[in-house]
Amino acid sequence: MPGLLLDTLHGKTTDRRPVWLMRQAGRYLPEYRALRAAKGGFLELVHDSQAAAEITLQPVRRFGFDGAILFSDILVVPHALGQDLAFLAGEGPQLSPPLVDLALEALQPAPERLDPIYRTVALVREQLGPQTTLLGFAGSPWTVATYMIAGEGSRDQAAARSLAYRDPAALQAILDAIVACSIDYLVRQVEAGAEAVQLFDSWAGSLAPREFERWVIAPTAAIVEAFRRRQPGVPVIGFPKGAGEKLAAYARETGVDAIGLDETIDPAWAHSALPDGLPVQGNLDPLLLRAGGDELEARAREILTAFAGRPHVFNLGHGIDKDTPVAHVERLLAVVRG
Amino acid sequence: MPGLLLDTLHGKTTDRRPVWLMRQAGRYLPEYRALRAAKGGFLELVHDSQAAAEITLQPVRRFGFDGAILFSDILVVPHALGQDLAFLAGEGPQLSPPLVDLALEALQPAPERLDPIYRTVALVREQLGPQTTLLGFAGSPWTVATYMIAGEGSRDQAAARSLAYRDPAALQAILDAIVACSIDYLVRQVEAGAEAVQLFDSWAGSLAPREFERWVIAPTAAIVEAFRRRQPGVPVIGFPKGAGEKLAAYARETGVDAIGLDETIDPAWAHSALPDGLPVQGNLDPLLLRAGGDELEARAREILTAFAGRPHVFNLGHGIDKDTPVAHVERLLAVVRG
Numbered sequence: 001m002p003g004l005l006l007d008t009l010h011g012k013t014t015d016r017r018p019v020w021l022m023r024q025a026g027r028y029l030p031e032y033r034a035l036r037a038a039k040g041g042f043l044e045l046v047h048d049s050q051a052a053a054e055i056t057l058q059p060v061r062r063f064g065f066d067g068a069i070l071f072s073d074i075l076v077v078p079h080a081l082g083q084d085l086a087f088l089a090g091e092g093p094q095l096s097p098p099l100v101d102l103a104l105e106a107l108q109p110a111p112e113r114l115d116p117i118y119r120t121v122a123l124v125r126e127q128l129g130p131q132t133t134l135l136g137f138a139g140s141p142w143t144v145a146t147y148m149i150a151g152e153g154s155r156d157q158a159a160a161r162s163l164a165y166r167d168p169a170a171l172q173a174i175l176d177a178i179v180a181c182s183i184d185y186l187v188r189q190v191e192a193g194a195e196a197v198q199l200f201d202s203w204a205g206s207l208a209p210r211e212f213e214r215w216v217i218a219p220t221a222a223i224v225e226a227f228r229r230r231q232p233g234v235p236v237i238g239f240p241k242g243a244g245e246k247l248a249a250y251a252r253e254t255g256v257d258a259i260g261l262d263e264t265i266d267p268a269w270a271h272s273a274l275p276d277g278l279p280v281q282g283n284l285d286p287l288l289l290r291a292g293g294d295e296l297e298a299r300a301r302e303i304l305t306a307f308a309g310r311p312h313v314f315n316l317g318h319g320i321d322k323d324t325p326v327a328h329v330e331r332l333l334a335v336v337r338g
Numbered sequence: 339m340p341g342l343l344l345d346t347l348h349g350k351t352t353d354r355r356p357v358w359l360m361r362q363a364g365r366y367l368p369e370y371r372a373l374r375a376a377k378g379g380f381l382e383l384v385h386d387s388q389a390a391a392e393i394t395l396q397p398v399r400r401f402g403f404d405g406a407i408l409f410s411d412i413l414v415v416p417h418a419l420g421q422d423l424a425f426l427a428g429e430g431p432q433l434s435p436p437l438v439d440l441a442l443e444a445l446q447p448a449p450e451r452l453d454p455i456y457r458t459v460a461l462v463r464e465q466l467g468p469q470t471t472l473l474g475f476a477g478s479p480w481t482v483a484t485y486m487i488a489g490e491g492s493r494d495q496a497a498a499r500s501l502a503y504r505d506p507a508a509l510q511a512i513l514d515a516i517v518a519c520s521i522d523y524l525v526r527q528v529e530a531g532a533e534a535v536q537l538f539d540s541w542a543g544s545l546a547p548r549e550f551e552r553w554v555i556a557p558t559a560a561i562v563e564a565f566r567r568r569q570p571g572v573p574v575i576g577f578p579k580g581a582g583e584k585l586a587a588y589a590r591e592t593g594v595d596a597i598g599l600d601e602t603i604d605p606a607w608a609h610s611a612l613p614d615g616l617p618v619q620g621n622l623d624p625l626l627l628r629a630g631g632d633e634l635e636a637r638a639r640e641i642l643t644a645f646a647g648r649p650h651v652f653n654l655g656h657g658i659d660k661d662t663p664v665a666h667v668e669r670l671l672a673v674v675r676g
């Protein structure tokens with residue numbers, strides 16, 4: 001009995017919707033803040049398999065979510081490709097050296113840096129009930145590349161977008177390396193106990209349409225195809241944030257088993273534009289969950305209604321905001337669970 | 339004989355496309371940099387009608403664009419509503435006091451702050467040939483409100499988006515004030531010589547679908563309706579950047595005469611999703627114009643082809659990048675002019 005979330009990702013339409021929240025293992029939870037205060041920085045926690053497993057399990061214990069998402073970060077892949085990685089307080093992630101003027105070959109790959117993460121997955125799986133689906137993940141190649149090239153987050157991903165025009169072969173080489181590493185990374189998460197995986201493409205929305213085809217759809221399709229060959233039957237959720245009207249092409253062409261919708265997407269449009277029967281995930285505005293109130297309840301019901309005819313995993317449109325009251329999560333869950 | 343741009347905005351399909359570039363009066367031009375070095379800061383130039391008129395005319399003289407866009411800024415409306423406005427080097431605009439915890443009534447409106455801008459419009463019109471269309475503009479209420487509330491630019495407009503959920507009446511009051519001021523502002527630009535106007539909605543893309551209806555479409559429709567009553571026959575271009583699949587609703591419901599497309603929009607999708615005959619404007623990626631090369635030429639031709647059956651103003655998907663070589667603009671114009 002695989003559980004409601006996995007059933008839904010396999011295309012089963014259920015009356016009671018499975019629910020989990022992106023970034024559910026994180027700062028809005030007092031038990032996470034306590035553990036972090038005791039144990040140190042974000043990356044230290046990611047690399048401490050006992051702590052990371054505990055953090056992954058915290059929201060499942062508290063709320064009984066249908067999915068447990070591995071506590072980690074998409075930038076562990078650049079780290080495994082040989083960049084140094086640091087999370088500086090108040091400044092966000094730093095990858096060095098940045099690849100904006102440096103060839104990929106200058107990096108010394110270090111795939112063993114991912115080993116603690118596989119141990120985390122195994123520890124979580126041991127402690128998780130059979131009804132709760134363990135979700136692994138990776139960043140999508142385009143989004144990961146934007147960080148590797150700039151060396152940090154950037155407002156409009158201009159460094160990577162410019163490289164795409166100036167030297168597409170250089171960008172292709174970076175993406176190829178990310179694709180190869182991500183396939184292994186996802187396969188090994190499944191070997192360690194993950195039952196489905198999500199590809200987070202936070203910056204899919206910044207590209208022009210042909211660039212979207214080449215740098216978002218094509219590398220995602222390459223991962224899905226290779227992953228499926230090595231792990232048949234394990235669903236892949238694609239989440240191309242900001243893809244807007246290009247979601248339909250993404251759904252048709254990448255081969256993902258389910259598609260995550262950000263909060264700007266009109267559920268009625270998505271239901272009509274996406275292939276029949278394709279599972280969707282989303283898409284409540286995290287800021288509405290933070291704000292709470294009757295509007296939260298009304299909007300959650302609207303989303304449930306809009307996707308009544310389709311396999312649907314209830315989720316936010318992106319990660320839960322750190323200032324979200326726990327009581328608002330409880331209220332949302334009461335609505336989704338009916 | 340009104341000129342190619344105005345003809346197109348009135349719905350005429352032409353073989354040779356009119357062309358202008360968002361932010362064409364600006365830092366990529368050596369003559370602008372020289373004038374700015376001599377005369378001082380950005381806001382001082384906006385308020386110096388002689389200088390602002392000269393800057394507006396510079397790109398028209400150099401490139402013979404079909405449109406001259408007024409050199410100004412969308413934040414002159416909050417300034418007229420009583421906020422202090424400053425542009426700090428390297429930090430972007432600052433509006434004070436921010437409205438995040440302050441009622442609108444605390445501001446003392448100062449509509450006379452817009453007077454220099456009307457003088458700029460008149461000075462430009464005097465010096466502009468009859469074939470060149472003078473474009474006035476304002477920010478769209480939602481985008482202007484995001485700055486008024488946060489007091490500055492912000493990555494994801496979280497302050498305004500949160501206010502929308504926490505206290506929609508407060509946000510509505512701010513938008514109503516912006517709408518009223520913007521209508522007068524646009525009408526008076528036309529009285530001074532503007533022949534078409536554009537509403538820039540840079541942050542239209544950050545809203546969930548019902549919020550998009552309420553905070554983008556409704557106030558835009560209110561401006562269009564009142565403006566049209568007072569200035570019948572003067573086209574309004576709406577530019578809801580990032581609207582994605584919600585562009586179709588925007589086009590149907592706001593009443594704008596033409597619609598600007600950002601560079602992420604697939605021209606083929608836009609052509610099929612937008613009402614027949616609605617003029618469109620766009621949508622080359624500014625970063626491709628900066629990069630140049632054969633790809634620039636190929637992509638410009640694709641855009642021309644995609645919109646061959648529809649009134650189309652060639653433009654970028656947003657403002658020209660300050661590091662764009664002038665030679666790339668010349669090459670683009672050669673392609674567009676055939």
